Amino acid sequence: EDKVVQSPLSLVVHEGDTVTLNCSYEVTNFRSLLWYKQEKKAPTFLFMLTSSGIEKKSGRLSSILDKKELFSILNITATQTGDSAVYLCAVTQAMEYGNKLVFGAGTILRVKS
Amino acid sequence: DAGITQSPRHKVTETGTPVTLRCHQTENHRYMYWYRQDPGHGLRLIHYSYGVKDTDKGEVSDGYSVSRSKTEDFLLTLESATSSQTSVYFCAISESPWRGSNQPQHFGDGTRLSIL
Numbered sequence: 001e002d003k004v005v006q007s008p009l010s011l012v013v014h015e016g017d018t019v020t021l022n023c024s025y026e027v028t029n030f031r032s033l034l035w036y037k038q039e040k041k042a043p044t045f046l047f048m049l050t051s052s053g054i055e056k057k058s059g060r061l062s063s064i065l066d067k068k069e070l071f072s073i074l075n076i077t078a079t080q081t082g083d084s085a086v087y088l089c090a091v092t093q094a095m096e097y098g099n100k101l102v103f104g105a106g107t108i109l110r111v112k113s
Numbered sequence: 114d115a116g117i118t119q120s121p122r123h124k125v126t127e128t129g130t131p132v133t134l135r136c137h138q139t140e141n142h143r144y145m146y147w148y149r150q151d152p153g154h155g156l157r158l159i160h161y162s163y164g165v166k167d168t169d170k171g172e173v174s175d176g177y178s179v180s181r182s183k184t185e186d187f188l189l190t191l192e193s194a195t196s197s198q199t200s201v202y203f204c205a206i207s208e209s210p211w212r213g214s215n216q217p218q219h220f221g222d223g224t225r226l227s228i229l
Binding site for chain 2: 034036041042043044045048092095097103104
């Protein structure tokens with residue numbers, strides 16, 4: 001059965017801390033791994049990773065993929081209260097007529113001021 | 114932000130009634146998707162469309178049907194709603210893969226559906 005597992009389920013940190021969110025996967029027909037941030041409404045796209053060992057960065061956020069060990073991490077440095085959200089990991093799985101996303105349950109991050 | 118509009122944004126209805134949710138996009142993307150989000154399950158794919166009149170099932174398609182008569186609109190119908198279909202429903206769109214590259218999916222703001 002295809003699955004994506006995120007850890008921890010939730011965490012609380014103080015502003016300025018660095019956090020690491022984990023995502024492991026077992027998904028057939030893997031195409032890519034994506035990270036999304038979800039506040040109150042729509043998940044918003046953060047990163048797409050297709051190759052092992054190549055870090056993607058956007059400001060204080062960065063992510064890397066290990067296709068041999070089947071996991072990815074999302075790092076957030078110098079956290080701010082605006083980083084509080086649910087972070088979703090998803091794997092793109094090839095289907096007959098396109099791609100499908102297999103999601104993890106998410107990590108709830110709360111940043112305290 | 115991707116031009117995706119979901120309607121209605123909230124709906125409360127009774128068991129056994131039909132319900133239709135609408136997703137409208139202004140991006141002219143080929144692919145459209147319907148997901149449901151439930152606590153502890155993340156988002157799960159219900160149905161998707163790879164073109165006008167072309168649709169296929171996802172992992173939780175039982176009890177749902179879809180239609181796509183125009184590129185910009187993708188409808189999700191619950192023929193006879195049940196309490197287990199209470200959920201938040203998200204529509205997503207993506208471009209066609211280009212030269213084998215992947216394209217991320219972008220999401221609408223969701224419809225909160227409660228079935229009593």
